[in-house]
Amino acid sequence: MELTFPIRGLHVGMPSSQQPQGTSRDLNNVRPFYDGRACGGQRPGLDKRYSQQIADVAGPIVAICSVSTVSA
Amino acid sequence: MSTVYDQNIAADTTTGFFGDAGDRLTFQTFTPSVSYDAVSVSLKMYKPGTGTIGDITLSLRMVDGDSKPTGGDLISGTTPGDTLTTDNSGEWRQITFSAAYELTAGVEYAIVARADECDESKNVVCRATSENAYTNGKGGYSTDGGSSWTVYSQTDLLFRVYGDAIIAPPSTSQYYTKRIVAIGSDEVWYGVDETPTQLADSIGQLDTTDFISMFEAYGKAFIFNNARLRIVDFVNVKLTTADIGSNPPDFHTILTGGTSGAKMVVDYITALSSASTIYGKRTTEDTFVSGETVTGTDDGGNAISFVISADEVAGPHWYDYTVYGGDAVYGALPDQATLGCNWRGRIILSGDKDYPHQWYMSRQRNPWDFNYIANDAGSPIAGGNGEMGEVGDVVVAVIAYSRDYLIFGCANSLWVMAGDPAENGSLYEFYSTGGILSADSWCRDKNRNLYILSTVGLLRIAPNFQSIENLTESSYPEFVDGLAYNGASHKLLMGYDRKRHGIQIIRTTLVSGANSCWWYDLRTEGLFPDSYPDACGAFSLFDYEAVDPTYQGLLYGCNDGYIRYADDDAKDDDAGDSDVAIDSYITFGPLKLGKEGQESTITSIIGITTGGGSGGTIADSNALTYSAWTALSADSIVEKLAANTTPNAAGTIAAPGRNRGARKRKPIRGLYAGIRIGNDTAAQTWGLEKLIVESRMKGRVK
Numbered sequence: 001m002e003l004t005f006p007i008r009g010l011h012v013g014m015p016s017s018q019q020p021q022g023t024s025r026d027l028n029n030v031r032p033f034y035d036g037r038a039c040g041g042q043r044p045g046l047d048k049r050y051s052q053q054i055a056d057v058a059g060p061i062v063a064i065c066s067v068s069t070v071s072a
Numbered sequence: 073m074s075t076v077y078d079q080n081i082a083a084d085t086t087t088g089f090f091g092d093a094g095d096r097l098t099f100q101t102f103t104p105s106v107s108y109d110a111v112s113v114s115l116k117m118y119k120p121g122t123g124t125i126g127d128i129t130l131s132l133r134m135v136d137g138d139s140k141p142t143g144g145d146l147i148s149g150t151t152p153g154d155t156l157t158t159d160n161s162g163e164w165r166q167i168t169f170s171a172a173y174e175l176t177a178g179v180e181y182a183i184v185a186r187a188d189e190c191d192e193s194k195n196v197v198c199r200a201t202s203e204n205a206y207t208n209g210k211g212g213y214s215t216d217g218g219s220s221w222t223v224y225s226q227t228d229l230l231f232r233v234y235g236d237a238i239i240a241p242p243s244t245s246q247y248y249t250k251r252i253v254a255i256g257s258d259e260v261w262y263g264v265d266e267t268p269t270q271l272a273d274s275i276g277q278l279d280t281t282d283f284i285s286m287f288e289a290y291g292k293a294f295i296f297n298n299a300r301l302r303i304v305d306f307v308n309v310k311l312t313t314a315d316i317g318s319n320p321p322d323f324h325t326i327l328t329g330g331t332s333g334a335k336m337v338v339d340y341i342t343a344l345s346s347a348s349t350i351y352g353k354r355t356t357e358d359t360f361v362s363g364e365t366v367t368g369t370d371d372g373g374n375a376i377s378f379v380i381s382a383d384e385v386a387g388p389h390w391y392d393y394t395v396y397g398g399d400a401v402y403g404a405l406p407d408q409a410t411l412g413c414n415w416r417g418r419i420i421l422s423g424d425k426d427y428p429h430q431w432y433m434s435r436q437r438n439p440w441d442f443n444y445i446a447n448d449a450g451s452p453i454a455g456g457n458g459e460m461g462e463v464g465d466v467v468v469a470v471i472a473y474s475r476d477y478l479i480f481g482c483a484n485s486l487w488v489m490a491g492d493p494a495e496n497g498s499l500y501e502f503y504s505t506g507g508i509l510s511a512d513s514w515c516r517d518k519n520r521n522l523y524i525l526s527t528v529g530l531l532r533i534a535p536n537f538q539s540i541e542n543l544t545e546s547s548y549p550e551f552v553d554g555l556a557y558n559g560a561s562h563k564l565l566m567g568y569d570r571k572r573h574g575i576q577i578i579r580t581t582l583v584s585g586a587n588s589c590w591w592y593d594l595r596t597e598g599l600f601p602d603s604y605p606d607a608c609g610a611f612s613l614f615d616y617e618a619v620d621p622t623y624q625g626l627l628y629g630c631n632d633g634y635i636r637y638a639d640d641d642a643k644d645d646d647a648g649d650s651d652v653a654i655d656s657y658i659t660f661g662p663l664k665l666g667k668e669g670q671e672s673t674i675t676s677i678i679g680i681t682t683g684g685g686s687g688g689t690i691a692d693s694n695a696l697t698y699s700a701w702t703a704l705s706a707d708s709i710v711e712k713l714a715a716n717t718t719p720n721a722a723g724t725i726a727a728p729g730r731n732r733g734a735r736k737r738k739p740i741r742g743l744y745a746g747i748r749i750g751n752d753t754a755a756q757t758w759g760l761e762k763l764i765v766e767s768r769m770k771g772r773v774k
Contacts, residue, residue: 003660003747003763009598011547016662016706017744023547026713026748028603029656032596033572034759035691039682041759042656042751043591043600045642046608046628052268053633055257058648060585061629063255063286064614067262067293069307071247 005040007032074111074234077175078102080206084116084162084199084230088211091125091195094188095217098198100229101139101209103180108235110173112149113183114166116199116230118157125153125196126189130167132175133182139210140221141182147173153187153196162199166234174238180209183231184218199230250619253293253304254612255286256633260295260304262388265620271304273390278302281582283410285511289419290339290439291353294393296409296421301393308339308351310385311360316341316348319374323396323438327352327376331364334384338368340440344397351389360384396440403442403452406432411511415472416492418452422467422480423511429456429464431480433493451494457487457501469511473522477537481508481524488537502537509557510564512613515575517568517594523575525566527552530577530592530599543592548599555579555588567613569626569638576602576626578610585609585631603655605647607632643757656758657750659713662706665745665767672767673739674700674721679749682759683728692728694756698749702742704773709746716748725749727758741770 004022009032011023019025034041054061080100090098100115113130131148133141149167157163175181187196200211206228214221253262260274277300278284284297291307321327321338327350328335336352343349360366362383368376395402409432410423419434435441436450444452457480458464469481478489484507491497506528508514513525522533529544529551544551556579557564563580577590585606592599604610612629628636632648644651665672677700683692699719701712712719720740747765751758 001663001765001767003663003765005760006658006660007593007596007598009547009593009596009600013546013549016710017664019662019706023598024659025661025710027658028601029654030600030658031572031591032593032598032600035682037682037759038596039759039761040658041682041693042643042654042757043602044638044640045651045654046604046630046636046645047639047642048646049623049627049635049637050263050268052261052263054254054261054268054629054635055259055270055633057257058632059257059280060582060609060611060631061254061256061633061635062280062284062611063295064612064616064627064629064635065253065286065288065293066250066614066616066618067253067288067291067304067306068248068250069291071249 005032007038007040074236076232077106077108077110077235078104078208078233080201080228080231082201082205084201086200086202086227087197088200088213088224088227088229089195089197090185090213091187091190093190093192094186095215096195097184097186097214097218098211098229099141099182099184099213099221100211100231101135101180101182102231102233103208104175104177107177107238108175109238110147110169110175110233110235112166112168112234114164114232114234115183115185116162116164117196118160118162119153119196120158120160123191123194124189125156125187125194127151128153128165128167128185128187128196131184132173133184135180135182139180139223140212141184141218145184146181147171153190156196160197162197164232166232172236175235183229183233186218200227201230202226204228248619251306252616252618252623252627252635253286254629254635255280255284255295256629260293260390262304262306271388271390274302274304277390283423283511285410285412285423287413289414294412294414294419294439296412296423298410298425299408301405301409303391303393305351305389305391306387307353308387308389309336309354309360310387310389311350311352311366311380312382313350313378313380314347315378316343316345316350317376317378319370319376320344320348320397321350321368321376322371323440325368325370325376327366327368329358329360329364329366332358332361334358334360336360341397342391342394344399348397349391354384394440395442401443402440403444405442406430411467411470413470413472415478416475420470420472420478422470428466429458431455431467431470436492436494449492449495453493455493455499457482457485457499465507468508469514471514471522473516474520479522481514483507484527486524486526503531503540509552509555510559512563512565513577515566515568515615517573517575518570523566523568525564525577543597544599563611565610565613567626568615570615571625572638576613578613580609580611580631605645605652607647608636608645643755651754653752653754653756655750655752657748658760659746659748660763661713661746662709662744663746663765664706665702665743666769669773671741671743671770671773673741673770674702674745674765674767675739676766677721677747678730678764679725680730680761680764681725681727682761685728691759693758693760694751694753695727696725696749696751696758696760698723698725698747700740700745700747702740702745704743706744709744713746713748743773
């Protein structure tokens with residue numbers, strides 16, 4: 001049998017013997033699209049968007065928004 | 073195609089020359105009438121007699137006030153001088169510069185000709201005009217290698233300068249600024265690029281352990297942090313006065329500085345009498361100056377006049393959110409709020425812990441007016457969500473879904489305000505089966521579908537409420553139970569990733585950053601569990617529509633104070649000082665190996681990963697490990713896959729692509745099989761083309 005990546009993700013709603021096609025009962029840190037194709041693979045890593053740490057001490061960033069202005 | 077921009081092609085009745093082992097140079101100046109990119113230049117030249125010329129260099133230089141070359145070459149090019157004609161009528165020899173050089177209209181430049189490799193006493197002759205026939209420049213020469221120059225009295229070299237039109241860069245919307253604003257460790261930071269800046273006035277003015285919300289409106293960030301209702305104002309300038317006078321300016325009054333002539337449109341003032349601070353949008357380049365008298369006319373036609381005690385101060389400003397002038401004539405804000413948004417130009421507040429079922433709306437287009445007794449189409453208004461005669465459901469989230477709809481996500485129901493409440497709008501319950509789990513457990517996709525993580529699962533609400541689907545109802549019926557969300561100890565977030573067309577769902581433990589996450593892929597309609605290092609545990613998500621594409625995308629406000637993003641090139645998670653390997657895996661199965669009651673043997677497993685080897689256009693996978701189990705029941709396989717211990721067979725799948733010897737031969741027997749593949753090695757990633765499992769029927773189960 002040929003098995004491809006379970007691109008329909010987690011499915012635990014059926015009896016074990018009737019696992020739906022394209023699903024998995026256990027998976028972690030993966031994405032159905034990898035390198036721009038629906039072949040599946042490891043998820044992208046998280047990287048710093050800004051090298052600057054918010055606040056002088058390490059503490060969670062609890063809110064983010066953006067503000068636009070037009071100057072004279 | 074380059075064209076001639078400057079030239080002297082009049083009748084050539086005389087000559088100039090250069091050479092003599094580089095000692096003799098000649099030049100011709102010109103002044104462009106328009107700016108252009110010079111790409112080449114030509115002189116009409118010949119080489120008399122025998123001897124070596126070597127390379128001829130033509131360059132552009134600046135000139136001094138006497139039309140003599142000065143400074144080094146701005147740009148230059150060469151041509152082999154020994155290929156010049158010996159005919160004394162000369163030839164036009166065009167030399168292309170090493171790069172285009174932008175010439176400015178009205179500035180005089182010199183074409184300088186030299187031949188450093190030329191034999192001593194040997195020269196190249198340039199055809200020229202006499203009697204100052206060329207009026208837009210001067211010809212001349214040097215006999216000391218360019219140390220000093222002499223201008224001809226009447227001679228001008230024949231020349232042509234070729235160029236291209238300068239293409240103006242597209243407008244950069246230079247007056248438009250979009251900045252990110254973030255809150256961490258009880259303070260606010262903001263910035264446009266790589267280096268967010270601390271807003272010093274905000275330090276210690278917030279409590280980030282308390283509930284908090286922040287949103288954009290009117291060039292400001294409104295922050296609701298229980299009793300701490302604050303504003304970061306990026307759009308206004310600030311004036312201060314010791315006495316605002318008897319007629320304070322009204323909202324949107326135009327004020328003029330008596331000395332400076334500066335003008336502003338008043339936005340907000342802190343007091344209607346005595347000392348006051350005035351915030352307004354300046355509309356002139358002139359700025360307000362200390363000591364000047366500022367005047368205007370209020371809405372009642374009364375003259376406004378006060379003296380400012382300091383020069384205007386540019387933003388960003390940090391101040392408390394109050395009604396206009398802090399005066400009861402404009403009503404009163406709730407004492408506390410933790411929820412907010414901007415809808416139809418109204419500031420919406422809710423989350424008052426003493427009145428959690430209540431919501432409050434400012435006047436339309438005026439965030440400072442909460443005088444609910446007004447009776448007009450823009451009137452401030454307050455209310456709750458419930459049947460008449462009952463206390464309404466607790467408001468958990470306020471969602472500015474569209475211009476027409478404001479959604480109140482409540483603890484046990486979902487309500488919508490359709491249309492403006494002061495202009496025939498209606499408020500009704502559109503979902504009574506469940507409520508929203510947290511203030512931030514919702515998002516919208518690019519198709520304007522709304523997603524809500526509700527008490528009954530992940531809901532998708534189609535535009536205009538055409539349909540409501542529970543996306544996890546069949547695939548993960550106990551999804552909400554599995555979340556085990558507790559508002560007192562967890563942060564629960566949802567964010568739409570427009571680059572990958574999916575939804576990130578994150579539940580983070582407040583005290584540690586430990587997290588349980590899910591990715592719902594909207595392309596395949598599948599749910600995928602994730603986990604991140606505690607340092608990366610997200611406390612906020614934001615879909616940033618930055619002006620610079622570099623910064624666009626879903627941002628993760630993390631436990632360690634950094635803002636992160638999903639980087640397709642990153643094979644690990646950045647955890648601050650170190651990178652952490654991503655433990656990624658999938659499982660296949662339970663796979664029924666044969667007919668009911670018939671055991672089979674897995675005879676081989678062949679893994680084919682992505683990539684075609686070194687180079688190429690397809691990303692190469694790293695190797696994978698695999699484990700395989702067999703059992704007599706499907707549930708047993710499920711348990712073995714979850715336990716991930718003592719596999720019946722295990723090994724490595726080499727990568728990339730399909731490798732010789734990839735067939736894994738270790739027969740294992742059973743009714744059902746389960747296979748797990750993955751990788752948990754630092755700096756590695758993987759993609760799967762397919763897995764080929766071969767089996768052979770055996771006997772009946774005994």
